[in-house]
Amino acid sequence: MDFGLTEEQRMLVDTVRAFVDAELVPYENEVEKTDEVRPELIQQIHARAQTTGLYAANMPEDLGGGGLDHVAFTLMERELGRTSFALQYAVHRPSNILRACNAEQKERYLLPTIRGERIECLGITEPNAGSDVKSMQTRAVQEGDDFVITGTKHFISYADVADYIILFAASGVEETKRGPRKLITSFLIDKDTPGLTVTKGSRSVSHRGFHHCELVFDNARVNKRQVLGEVHHGFDVANTWLGATRLTVAAQCVGRAQRALEMATQWAATRKQFGQTIGKFQGTSFKLADMATEIECANLIVLQTAWKTEQGTAQDQDYAMAKLFATEMLARVTDQTVQIFGGMGLMEETGVERLWRDARVERIWDGTSEIQRHIISRALLRPLES
The missing domain is CATH 1.10.540.10 (Acyl-CoA dehydrogenase/oxidase, N-terminal domain)
Known part of the structure; x- marks a missing residue:
């Protein structure tokens, strides 16, 4: 191997x-x-x-x-x-979801996005439907050749600078053995569509400069040509994207943790207390050892999942494991980095506190740690259930 x-x-x-x-x-x-x-x-x-x-x-x-x-x-x-x-x-x-574009949509959305002429954002999360995306309240009601969209999305990253939105909305209901289930359709919606209002959200402690917004649809009307994929099959489009996005989050966490370790190691090798560099104290050096080990483990699971994706063998639990371990690893590594820096770790000048703050959201967006554990545990238990 x-x-x-x-x-x-x-x-x-x-x-x-x-x-x-x-x-x-x-x-x-x-x-x-x-x-x-x-x-x-x-x-x-x-x-x-x-x-x-x-x-x-x-x-x-x-x-x-x-x-x-x-x-x-x-x-x-x-x-x-x-x-x-x-x-x-x-x-x-660009979001991999855009690969579902038809010929007309490629010319209007996908190709200009690849060329850097347009920017997209993704509209899924709602005030009352975060992790439980199937409970979304935003509705798309078909009227002839159009869909009329009503509802609110929030925590929509980059909507303030995007040109269009990949929107997911409830478009119907089907009966299943477990009861009614909402059908979801995805749309490509230009930001200047009448009936759509975009407002900037609250200031976040994580990822300054990367804003989240609220989208309000008040009887916004879009043509059926703007349906991405097939009507009522929006999750077929989304599921091809969610795993890859979770792997991206995991990979970025590894990179951020590597930088944190470099900063912590440099500090430990130069900061002196009690007549010697603090890296010579086991209380510090063992922290560095643990951090390096966790980062290497996260790096390996991330690259293995990427390899499985390339081979076409990756499962939902592979992406969940990678995101779960890498995001929680980053939280531990950045926290220990602050500890090694001591009081200076909380000062803006060092940059350490930014890494620490930015780490917090990684265990929440693109599926919380609890959601990842649910995916993993269901994969273990499902074959044994009658």
Whole structure:
């Protein structure tokens, strides 16, 4: 079993690491202080990512994307995870859901997004339907060739700068053995659609500059040509995306943890107390050892899941395990990094407190840790149930 990277994969890692260090890291403090990424900075990152070949790297080459396989793309995400989410998000990787676009939708949405001319956001979460997405209240009622959409979405990342929304809405009900079940349809909705209002959400402690918004649909009317996939089969589209997105979260957590460990190690090797560097005390050195071990374990499960995805053998529980372990690992690593820095770990100048704050949301979005444990435990128990 070969765990080594190919020469091409190593070159990709080096390229992305250099891009992050040169094009993104220098702007971290600005984003932290202003809670914004300037439009001109976004355009600058777009342009340089396109020049470097990193923009839309997850999209097929025949559509104008980078054509990275799942392992290579996961390595890229790991390296991008080392910096501010708001900044690295400008190195846009369009949602895989867009691969469900038909010919007309490709011209209007997918291809302009790959070229950097348009930006999408995803509208799933609602005030009363977070983890339980099948309980969503946003409705899409068909009237002739149109759908009339009513409802509210919140925690919608990047909606303030997106041009269009990949929206999921309840479009009907079917009877099952367990009772009524909502049918979900996905839509491609331009942000200037009459009846749609987008407002900025509350300030979050995690990922400054990467905003979440509220979407309010008040009898917004869209044509049936804007249905993504098939009517009532929105989750067929979503399920092809959720696993890959959870793997992305896990990979980015590994990259962020690696940076935290580097900072903690450098501090431990230079900070002196009681006449010697603190790294010589087992109370510190053993923390570093535990952190390094956990990071390596998370890195291996992430890359294994990426490899399984490439082979077509990955299951829901594989993605759940990767996200669960990597996100909870990051929480422990960043907390220990703060501890090693002591009081300075809570000071903005060091950057450590940002890593600590940003780590918290990873155990919540794209499926909470509790949801991941549910997926894993159901996979274990289901074969044994009568």
